[in-house]
Amino acid sequence: MRAPATAAPAVVVEGVSKTFHMPAEQAHTLKERVLRARHLRGGSSFVALQDVSFSVRQGEFFGIVGRNGSGKSTLLKCLAGIYRADEGRMLAAGRVATFIELGVGFNPDLAARDNVVLNATMLGLSPAAARARFDEIIAFAELEEFIDLKLKNYSSGMLVRLAFATAIQADADILLIDEVLAVGDAAFQQKCFDVFGRLQDEGRTILFVTHDMGTVVRFCHRALLLDHGRMVAIGDPELVSEQYLRLNFPEQEEEERGQLRSGDGSATIQQAWTEDAGGGRRTTFLTTEHCIFRARISFAEDIEQPNINVVWVNGQGQNVFAVSTLAEPGGSGSFRAGDVVELRLSFVASLAPGEYKVSMVLSRPGSGLDFMDRWEQMFSMLITSTHAAGGLAELPHELTIEPAPAVRLERTA
CATH class of the missing domain: 3.40.50.300 (P-loop containing nucleotide triphosphate hydrolases)
Structure with missing residues (x-):
């Protein structure tokens, strides 16, 4: 404005x-x-x-x-x-x-x-x-x-x-x-x-x-x-x-952030961020805007089909948006020791307006609790709207109100 x-x-x-x-x-x-x-x-x-x-x-x-x-x-x-x-x-x-x-x-x-x-x-x-x-x-x-x-x-x-x-x-x-x-x-x-x-x-x-x-x-x-x-x-x-x-959520609070991270180190989340459709790094988005989440991951050992999860948590501690490679066709893929890959997740930021913490988990196949790297609250995102909204998400929708068609009642003998 x-x-x-x-x-x-x-x-x-x-x-x-x-x-x-x-x-x-x-x-x-x-x-x-x-x-x-x-x-x-x-x-x-x-x-x-x-x-x-x-x-x-x-x-x-x-x-x-x-x-x-x-x-x-x-x-x-x-x-x-x-x-x-x-x-x-x-x-x-x-x-x-x-x-x-x-x-x-x-x-x-x-x-x-x-x-x-x-x-x-x-x-x-x-x-x-x-x-x-x-x-x-x-x-x-x-x-x-x-x-x-x-x-x-x-x-x-x-x-x-x-x-x-x-x-x-x-x-x-x-x-x-x-x-x-x-x-x-x-x-x-x-x-x-x-x-x-x-x-x-x-x-x-x-x-x-x-x-x-x-x-x-x-x-x-x-x-x-x-x-x-x-x-x-x-x-x-x-x-x-x-x-x-x-x-x-300052970057210098390494000790505090370290307490929110765990895993055996066989895979590591090197960096994670969000950007707009033009490639500019941002953490504030309108509910109608396109958002791209990116993360750079390195592997210290060979692994087949690791589970990769990204979660958005609102101020009340509710998981309001979660994506898992377990639900994706083909899963996550196969990786060798020394590989460095970049994950890209594209979506419309149609969450309810508010502040969200973004967390990410890399775990071994077959168990969601065998963490290779679990990083909670990596960074915050702010979702805004041009109008007041309720609920947990602001889904794209169309609402119309029209005259109801006349209902013809037939008498039965």
Whole structure:
């Protein structure tokens, strides 16, 4: 998705740093703070942001990604004015609305009606405007039957629906959104996607923190990757997503990856990767794209018809796609000591959007457990889609709805 290149900056961040000081002991009263001041000055420091600089143009959908503790939410809270940066400056050209923490601004002892007015007022709406939009907010959140229930009795899913439905009513130029899709079912997520599309059409500026790389690739004009408070990458969402996956599964973690590998060494998986139809190596694919899995295998001894298996595992640990040479006509073939071969597996990436770990197993014929080389979680793949999808796969299909033919009923004597 191309960013609005000619638009003026809506958000400017220059050299921002933020450090949190954590005392060795906490003071719970003013007396403790005074009498134990020397002890409280000790402790440690945590650097949350280090010299972060970027700008976001008006009308741009800007993704902020990174592992837990990378500084994503701290950055958004600095932009929202919740935290004050220790160094640098932050500018926002327009009204800012935030959706950062679930339930912030809500009173658990009040019912939905009072909370909507309270929260919407905090977002900049007048009480009259908030009351006028109440029915629309409740309908979006699908909470019509629970408007008189106190919020302390709401589930987390109900809370996030109400909070998001209220936040999007803000007449703001810039929206700061943190992990709105982390809670909620598929139907609510589709509503969020629809809202994102509408906000884009309206030219709103959105800074969006998420762990969902599919959403980043689908909606964002650009993305920023943070790690340990530092900027690692900024730019094309697909490239940033691939770097995020590499951070989550770094090549340098040889010891950890070695624990996921076993076998007698009579055959070895030297290398494995995925590429597109043009031969370019990639780990991010749309559900409609052609994907080619390749692996280079070497043999240390003669062997007839080894079993070769490749498996894709989703985030819930389910094997959603598996290919075995046992099921292929002719099997895998015959190999001699010293042979080096390249396996090629071509398929359409019609899995459900999400992150997948790719594993591969070489085993002796006749037994799937006599491993020559078993390499689990060799690398990660990211599957994205242009629309919300459910289930384990997104199979090619055609759906039509037509008038039903008239049914002629005959009476029997």
